[in-house]
Amino acid sequence: MKFRKHSSSAAMEAAHHPNTDYNFPIDPTLSVNEQRLRTIFEDCSDVAFHCLPMPMQSDTLAVYIIGLPDTKHLDALFLNQLNAGRSREPLTSDRPEGAEPFFQQRLVPVSMSRKVESIDEAVDAVLAGEVVFLFDGASHGLAASVPESEGRAIEDPPSEPAIRGPREGFVERLVTNTSLLRRRLRNTHLKIETYAIGTLSRTEVALVYLKAIAEEDLLQEVRSRLQRIRIDGVLESGYIEEFITDTPISPFPQIQNTERPDVVIGSLLEGKVALLTEGTPVALVLPMTFWTGLQASEDYYERSMIATPIRWLRILFTTVSLFLPSLYVSLVSYDHPALPTNLLLSIASSQRLSPFPAIIEMLLMEVTFEALREAGVRLPKGVGSAVTIVGGIVIGQAAVQAGFISAPVVIVVATTGIASFIIPRYNFGLAFRLLRFPLLLLAGFMGFFGLMIGILAIMIHLASLRSFGLPYLYPVAPLSMEGLKDVFVRKAWFNMGSRPRPAAARNRLRIPPGKQPDTRNQDD
Numbered sequence: 001m002k003f004r005k006h007s008s009s010a011a012m013e014a015a016h017h018p019n020t021d022y023n024f025p026i027d028p029t030l031s032v033n034e035q036r037l038r039t040i041f042e043d044c045s046d047v048a049f050h051c052l053p054m055p056m057q058s059d060t061l062a063v064y065i066i067g068l069p070d071t072k073h074l075d076a077l078f079l080n081q082l083n084a085g086r087s088r089e090p091l092t093s094d095r096p097e098g099a100e101p102f103f104q105q106r107l108v109p110v111s112m113s114r115k116v117e118s119i120d121e122a123v124d125a126v127l128a129g130e131v132v133f134l135f136d137g138a139s140h141g142l143a144a145s146v147p148e149s150e151g152r153a154i155e156d157p158p159s160e161p162a163i164r165g166p167r168e169g170f171v172e173r174l175v176t177n178t179s180l181l182r183r184r185l186r187n188t189h190l191k192i193e194t195y196a197i198g199t200l201s202r203t204e205v206a207l208v209y210l211k212a213i214a215e216e217d218l219l220q221e222v223r224s225r226l227q228r229i230r231i232d233g234v235l236e237s238g239y240i241e242e243f244i245t246d247t248p249i250s251p252f253p254q255i256q257n258t259e260r261p262d263v264v265i266g267s268l269l270e271g272k273v274a275l276l277t278e279g280t281p282v283a284l285v286l287p288m289t290f291w292t293g294l295q296a297s298e299d300y301y302e303r304s305m306i307a308t309p310i311r312w313l314r315i316l317f318t319t320v321s322l323f324l325p326s327l328y329v330s331l332v333s334y335d336h337p338a339l340p341t342n343l344l345l346s347i348a349s350s351q352r353l354s355p356f357p358a359i360i361e362m363l364l365m366e367v368t369f370e371a372l373r374e375a376g377v378r379l380p381k382g383v384g385s386a387v388t389i390v391g392g393i394v395i396g397q398a399a400v401q402a403g404f405i406s407a408p409v410v411i412v413v414a415t416t417g418i419a420s421f422i423i424p425r426y427n428f429g430l431a432f433r434l435l436r437f438p439l440l441l442l443a444g445f446m447g448f449f450g451l452m453i454g455i456l457a458i459m460i461h462l463a464s465l466r467s468f469g470l471p472y473l474y475p476v477a478p479l480s481m482e483g484l485k486d487v488f489v490r491k492a493w494f495n496m497g498s499r500p501r502p503a504a505a506r507n508r509l510r511i512p513p514g515k516q517p518d519t520r521n522q523d524d
Contacts (some may be wrong), residue, residue: 023120030136036119037126047126061134063122068129069146094254113144127202154180155458158257161469164301170281174204177276177283180261181208185268189213195226198239201233205240208264209273213499213507221468222273222286237277237284246466251431254467256292263297269510270499280405287467289474291487293428294318304492311408311490314422321419322432323363326443326451328412332358334447350406356369359444361405365413366436368395373417392417475500 006059027033029352034049041047046067052060065076116122117140122132125143134141154176156162157169170177178192189212195205205226209219224243234240237257245254257280258264264274267285275284294314299307331339332347341345354361372391392414399405415437435458442450465472482502485491497511 019202023118025118026116026122026134026140027137028137028139030059030061030134033119033122033141035523037063037122040119043125054117059136063126063129063134064131065126065129069131074131074146091240099517113142116141116143124196124202126212129358150312158295160260160263160424162205162260162297163299165297166262168259168261170261170276170283172279172281174206174276174278177261177281178206178208181264181268184265185259190268193223197226197231198234199230199232201235203234204278206276207273208268208276209270210271213269213271214273215271217470218271218273218287222275225277236280237282239274240275240277241284246468249523250461250465251434252290252462252465252472253293253425253427253431254286254288254465254472256288256425257282257427258285259283260297266297266300287470288472289467290462290472291476293425297426299490301422302397304490307487308492311488314424314490317419317422318432321416321423321429322436323439323451323455324416324419325366325436326439326454328408329358329362329440330443330448330451333444338448345407347408351407353403354406355404357444358409359440361409362413362440362444363394365405365409366416366440369417370411370433 013480032375034051038049044065046065048062048064048066050062116125122134122143125132130143130145132141132143132280136258138449152171154168154171155165160169168180170180179203187210190212191209191211193207195207196202197205207222207226222244226240227241229240231243241253241255241257242248247254249516256267264283268274272285274288275286277284282389294311296314299311302310332351336344352357356364372395375391396405396410396414400407400410420429420433421434435454439451439454442454444450446453462473463471463477471478474480475487477498482498484498485496494511496508499507499510
């Protein structure tokens with residue numbers, strides 16, 4: 001698949017090598033080009049130089065990095081055809097073109113090939129895993145793409161499991177990921193622009209959008225931020241996210257992460273844009289709102305009557321995961337009259353044996369639970385979940401029996417942990433896990449008043465956030481009745497005839513009017 005290269009001055013500047021300028025044209029003398037390339041790739045033992053002498057034709061030099069191109073494919077398709085061509089198609093005096101047309105005629109039908117007219121382009125092609133052919137007597141060469149076929153198979157992304165929906169996820173190869181998008185959007189309006197970011201890593205980052213839907217102002221802003229990135233290497237899409245996000249110090253993500261092609265396609269159809277990075281299966285989707293972090297892909301695959309109550313449950317338990325521990329500490333430590341008498345007596349009898357106040361108990365159990373959760377993530381998949389569950393049960397039971405922790409604290413921490421797992425976006429859930437601790441401290445030292453201060457601070461912070469110009473709490477703040485049809489309630493598809501206004505202000509019509517199913521009873 002060919003990508004449209006972005007030709008801005010900033011992008012070209014980022015493509016230059018940091019230490020040496022190789023931007024001089026290819027010399028017609030093959031030995032001069034070979035010497036320049038050997039000097040550039042000095043002490044690079046994995047770079048192969050193969051001189052291919054051809055009877056009655058000009059000599060040819062093949063340069064590639066061992067392990068990046070498929071060498072078996074290379075031998076079968078190029079070198080074997082070359083040997084066969086020596087006897088079948090010798091050049092005569094009336095065909096003075098040399099070996100370059102001979103190669104091009106065989107490379108173009110087999111794989112993607114392009115001309116390289118400078119040493120800089122040849123070096124970039126070799127580093128990108130292509131095979132560069134240089135010809136004696138020619139002022140340009142050919143770069144042939146023969147990618148290695150080995151790689152991770154397309155499978156269901158483990159970080160975003162789905163009960164209903166596609167079972168395909170992105171992989172580490174950019175070309176494979178873009179092909180997954182092309183299969184689902186067979187339209188010429190799907191545009192893909194590539195940028196080489198990282199002066200040393202030269203990592204390809206693809207900007208994907210639908211030209212007929214995405215706003216030009218949004219595209220220009222994304223391009224501008226990508227072009228301003230200056231770093232030596234990009235190993236994962238998280239590098240890009242930190243550089244282009246509006247408020248990097250906020251615990252709430254302003255760019256959505258996903259490994260699912262269907263999520264990216266759904267976002268593109270709403271007027272958003274996506275960034276795919278070579279070497280990682282995690283795609284970035286922007287802009288993002290607070291409510292996007294609470295939406296799962298199954299919300300749009302199940303019927304609206306089923307998806308809406310599940311969304312309510314998700315919002316409820318997300319709130320529980322953030323406020324329940326601090327609310328418990330506030331009620332037990334300061335606001336006793338707010339509790340029923342029987343419940344207060346039960347909690348008091350449990351705390352009587354504990355040597356610590358409620359705030360210390362809660363902090364100890366929360367830190368222990370987070371440590372067990374992190375250990376479960378880092379351990380092998382087969383034992384990670386078992387360690388988290390068994391460790392929590394054993395430690396909690398032992399702490400209660402020893403009198404270090406009261407039983408209600410264990411119940412609150414366990415309920416909070418279960419509630420936090422209901423958040424569908426991992427990076428979005430991290431914000432709630434982090435904010436739980438300052439709210440605990442405020443409730444422990446100031447009671448319900450401190451908890452309200454923390455809630456107010458979080459709301460002010462959320463209201464101040466922007467994601468590429470889009471308010472983070474939209475469509476609740478600022479209020480948009482039209483946008484609310486996909487926040488607290490997921491309306492049926494035939495009732496969502498227009499795209500969200502901020503991301504897709506043009507071409508908003510999605511479903512023609514009058515497409516609601518006819519539910520009138522038909523006479524027999």
